[in-house]
Amino acid sequence: QERTANILILIHSDNGGTYELAKELAKGIETNKNVHAVIKQVKASSNPKLKIIPVASIDELANYDGIAFGSPVYFGNISTGMSEFLAKTVNLWTNHTLEGKPATVFMSAGSGAGKELALQAFWNSLAVHGMVLVSNGIRGYENIDKTIPQGNSVLGTTSLASLKNVERPSKSERYLAELQGKNFAKTTLALKGTFDNTEKMQQTEKTVDINEALKQKNIVLPNLPKPVGNYELFSRSGNLVFINQVSLKDGKVLNPGKVGVNVTEEQAKEATKQTMLNIIAILKEAVGGDLNKVKKCVQLIGVFNTTDNYTQHALLMNAASDLTVEIFGEKGKHTRNTQGAYSLPVGSSVSIQAIFEVE
Numbered sequence: 288q289e290r291t292a293n294i295l296i297l298i299h300s301d302n303g304g305t306y307e308l309a310k311e312l313a314k315g316i317e318t319n320k321n322v323h324a325v326i327k328q329v330k331a332s333s334n335p336k337l338k339i340i341p342v343a344s345i346d347e348l349a350n351y352d353g354i355a356f357g358s359p360v361y362f363g364n365i366s367t368g369m370s371e372f373l374a375k376t377v378n379l380w381t382n383h384t385l386e387g388k389p390a391t392v393f394m395s396a397g398s399g400a401g402k403e404l405a406l407q408a409f410w411n412s413l414a415v416h417g418m419v420l421v422s423n424g425i426r427g428y429e430n431i432d433k434t435i436p437q438g439n440s441v442l443g444t445t446s447l448a449s450l451k452n453v454e455r456p457s458k459s460e461r462y463l464a465e466l467q468g469k470n471f472a473k474t475t476l477a478l479k480g481t482f483d484n485t486e487k488m489q490q491t492e493k494t495v496d497i498n499e500a501l502k503q504k505n506i507v508l509p510n511l512p513k514p515v516g517n518y519e520l521f522s523r524s525g526n527l528v529f530i531n532q533v534s535l536k537d538g539k540v541l542n543p544g545k546v547g548v549n550v551t552e553e554q555a556k557e558a559t560k561q562t563m564l565n566i567i568a569i570l571k572e573a574v575g576g577d578l579n580k581v582k583k584c585v586q587l588i589g590v591f592n593t594t595d596n597y598t599q600h601a602l603l604m605n606a607a608s609d610l611t612v613e614i615f616g617e618k619g620k621h622t623r624n625t626q627g628a629y630s631l632p633v634g635s636s637v638s639i640q641a642i643f644e645v646e
């Protein structure tokens with residue numbers, strides 16, 4: 288059977304210069320008929336030229352055989368958009384997910400000031416991930432037009448987008464990007480299968496320390512709320528822990544009221560997240576301070592104070608579900624019910640009942 292490979296071209300672009308280079312890389316990659324390239328971006332763009340590009344999720348990076356990263360040069364560095372995306376890859380990093388995967392980088396610059404620093408900065412982050420960095424060297428240098436400034440660099444192709452004596456990317460820059468794509472496809476195909484991390488990832492999955500992961504993700508659990516009636520914060524029966532909360536924050540209700548009247552959907556989501564944080568703080572207490580003892584989130588029920596005709600309860604509840612999965616990974620996946628209510632205690636816009644299985 289013929290070997291095939293899938294390459295992600297992951298870009299951030301403001302004005303489309305990076306996207307132009309990405310298309311050339313894709314063309315170069317796909318001159319190898321066994322290698323497929325897909326261009327995605329790190330966040331949605333309102334630029335009409337870039338709107339159609341799908342947005343990549345963090346977790347999908349694991350699914351490709353190689354990744355080409357492209358961004359504008361910002362002050363001799365990678366762009367803020369790219370930097371923000373990379374900052375969310377801590378889980379991939381600690382799980383060794385990208386180790387041994389080939390990576391290559393390209394950038395759209397203005398004048399080109401600091402372009403090599405920026406390419407180097409890209410490499411820094413990808414080296415921390417343990418990726419195999421594929422350089423350009425002087426490939427193609429003999430064929431480029433040297434009568435005008437060009438974005439060639441040994442680390443990766445750039446384009447000098449603000450030098451408009453010719454259309455940018457220039458013909459030579461496009462040629463270099465295509466060549467980079469061709470070479471990257473060759474390396475990716477050759478390395479495929481030599482970096483199978485599934486076994487290692489499964490091992491680390493088991494040993495992921497949830498308490499540490501919370502710190503790394505900057506998730507701070509609130510102080511325990513005080514009961515406002517004759518009840519306990521949690522109740523344990525066998526291996527199940529039952530917890531019910533509203534959106535109390537520092538003794539006050541966060542974003543109280545009715546969704547669609549005096550609470551926006553964004554505020555309701557914020558309140559929902561706060562409620563879930565309260566629940567997880569209580570859960571931590573219930574397992575003696577060690578969240579690694581949580582085996583599964585079994586079920587969540589979210590009740591929202593809404594108008595009669597409101598239907599987007601599921602959307603609001605995602606704020607709680609997403610947080611639970613972010614913290615507990617696979618163990619955080621749960622069944623769920625959502626409902627609307629005419630009024631809720633202490634004016635909260637949301638109330639959540641949670642059931643967890645623990646050790």
Ligand SMILES: Cc1cc2nc3c(=O)[nH]c(=O)nc-3n(C[C@H](O)[C@H](O)[C@H](O)COP(=O)(O)O)c2cc1C
Pocket residue numbers: 299300301302303304305306358359360361362363364395396397398399400401402448449
């Ligand atoms: C905040 C900021 C900082 C920038 N810093 C540099 C720089 O240090 N060197 C450079 O050559 N261009 C710099 N530029 C220009 C961009 O790299 C250039 O416009 C690039 O082509 C944008 O790529 P895009 O078309 O994919 O958005 C900067 C632009 C911005 C917005």
